[in-house]
Amino acid sequence: MIDLRSDTITKPTPPMRQAMAAAEVGDDVLGDDPTIIALEKRTAEILGHEAAVYMPSGTMTNQVAIRTHTEPGDEILVDANAHIYFYEAGASAALSGVMLRFVPGVRGIFTAENVRAVLRPKDIHFPHTKLVCIETTHNRGGGSIWPLDTIAEVAAAAREAKLKLHLDGARLWNASVATGIPEKQYAQYFDSVSVCFSKGLGAPVGSALAGSAEFIERARRFRKQFGGGIRQGGIIAAGALYALEHHRDRLAQDHDNARRLARGVANLPNIKVDLDTVETNMVNLQIRSMTAQQFADKLHEAGVYVLATGPNLIRAVTSLEVTDRQIDQAIDIFTDLLK
DSSP states (O other): OEEOSOGGGOOOOHHHHHHHHTOOOOOTTTTOOHHHHHHHHHHHHHHTOSEEEEESOHHHHHHHHHHHHOOTTOEEEEETTOHHHHSSTTHHHHHHOOEEEEEOOBTTBOOHHHHHHHOOOSOTTSOOEEEEEEESSBTTTTSBOOOHHHHHHHHHHHHHTTOEEEEEETTHHHHHHHHOOOHHHHHTTOSEEEEESSSTTOOSSOEEEEEOHHHHHHHHHHHHHTTOOOSSTHHHHHHHHHHHHHSSTTHHHHHHHHHHHHHHHTTSTTEEOOGGGOOSSEEEEEESSSOHHHHHHHHHHHTEEOEEEETTEEEEEOOTTSOHHHHHHHHHHHHHHHO
């Protein structure tokens, strides 16, 4: 099976498993797991922030960030297709008691003017707007990358309104590799940054939340409250640390494979792909001859696993689990089915 469902399907490599097996561990809740400490320090260094805290998932890092920035009854600004809204099980309402207000954008990217347009006047009838959340690369935007100047402009608009900024950077590594812009240049505009180790980087578990030392100290309380305290977590943190040091540059291979797949199917009948939107490791394909789920089922029978993400939209994601040869095989299978 050629698995193009997501980059979350990646498995630890043999060298990563060796690093995990040899990991020195302690009790992270008590603050003395040396491998987790090393991972947090290295993550903060790469992102240019004072501190970081390791957590089991990107959903938890996002939701702990929201809880740390806000109080119940507050409001946060997000894109309508943001992971925080679309894929996190209503956690912002359930765990933090905050409202989500949508900022209109294109492929997950909005402007400073869009932010200013949705800001509420001060009035006791309205919730307090506290936070702007940006996601790059943007999952439902097809792996779209926020331009750095757009981030800077949105950040300036947020500061004018005395709002904090959070970056859902689960795939920030992909944005950095694709643009050549270091992660800390993106991260400099944000009060908090979430990054994931278990997607394209290939670690089995975990994400990290970075910010100021004071912010991370407060975030640790909510990590514990949300059930994210880890004891001898150095075993899994070693996989994340290995991925951080050895797998970031190889993301370029995934981007190349995504473009090869997109080019290989672009001229087939009954399918549409905008090659200009294939910026990283995701390809969105519009299916014209049947529903997306029907076509996904036919692909699965033929040996390619993809996800239907809309009535007529399927998504293919490349990762370290997908070889160049498998991309060629996938193109042949698409061709056979569509011709």
